[in-house]
Amino acid sequence: MTCLSIQGEKFFVSEFGAYSNDNIDDTQSIQAAIDKGISYGSGSIIIFVHGTCNLSSTISITNASNLTIIGQGISKTLLIGTTRMFIFFAQYCDGLKIASLSIDFDPYPFTAGYVVNATNTYLDIRVQPPHRADIDQRVLGLIRYDPIEMRPAFGPNTYNFYQVPPNYANTSLIRTNILRIPLASLTGLNIGDA
Numbered sequence: 001m002t003c004l005s006i007q008g009e010k011f012f013v014s015e016f017g018a019y020s021n022d023n024i025d026d027t028q029s030i031q032a033a034i035d036k037g038i039s040y041g042s043g044s045i046i047i048f049v050h051g052t053c054n055l056s057s058t059i060s061i062t063n064a065s066n067l068t069i070i071g072q073g074i075s076k077t078l079l080i081g082t083t084r085m086f087i088f089f090a091q092y093c094d095g096l097k098i099a100s101l102s103i104d105f106d107p108y109p110f111t112a113g114y115v116v117n118a119t120n121t122y123l124d125i126r127v128q129p130p131h132r133a134d135i136d137q138r139v140l141g142l143i144r145y146d147p148i149e150m151r152p153a154f155g156p157n158t159y160n161f162y163q164v165p166p167n168y169a170n171t172s173l174i175r176t177n178i179l180r181i182p183l184a185s186l187t188g189l190n191i192g193d194a
Helices: 027-040
Strands: 010-012 045-047 052-053 061-063 068-070 077-081 087-093 097-099 101-104 113-118 122-127 141-143 161-162 172-175 178-182
Touching: 010 027, 027 052, 027 061, 027 068
Parallel strands: 010 045, 045 068, 052 077, 061 087, 068 097, 077 101
Antiparallel strands: 113 122, 122 178, 141 161, 172 178
């Protein structure tokens, strides 16, 4: 276990039933540890050990004062969201710190790929594994991705597109791994964009 130099009352999520690497939903146990830390008072520390914790719903952090949520390192502590959700939702907090852990999703809550056809009424995207073609969905936003830096593009390559498509304008699979996204208007995305 990593030696912590943070001062404050410590609450291990494992003491509340969140056991790493068991493939069991840890949401309620993690929420209980965070709630206990918040109720204890300012400076509490919520500690994750090595391994993967699974979450099926959002962890709420409300009215926390100088709360620290810490793992054992970004390559050692992983929180996996198993549904479309936010991992954490924080409100009315002061001095909240979340460190030394990674967050991921399985399945991903978004679809990624490359534009293979672009018109003013739709985009066709070649879905890149391990992403899945998410069919029969309304797409409200698109962002350009930088595949080299492995993050949303920024600087001169930044592009975000938000729309309100008609209720009947849902995604469809037009060929194997080709997802059609209906558009309400022309986008700045071009063939080859990620």
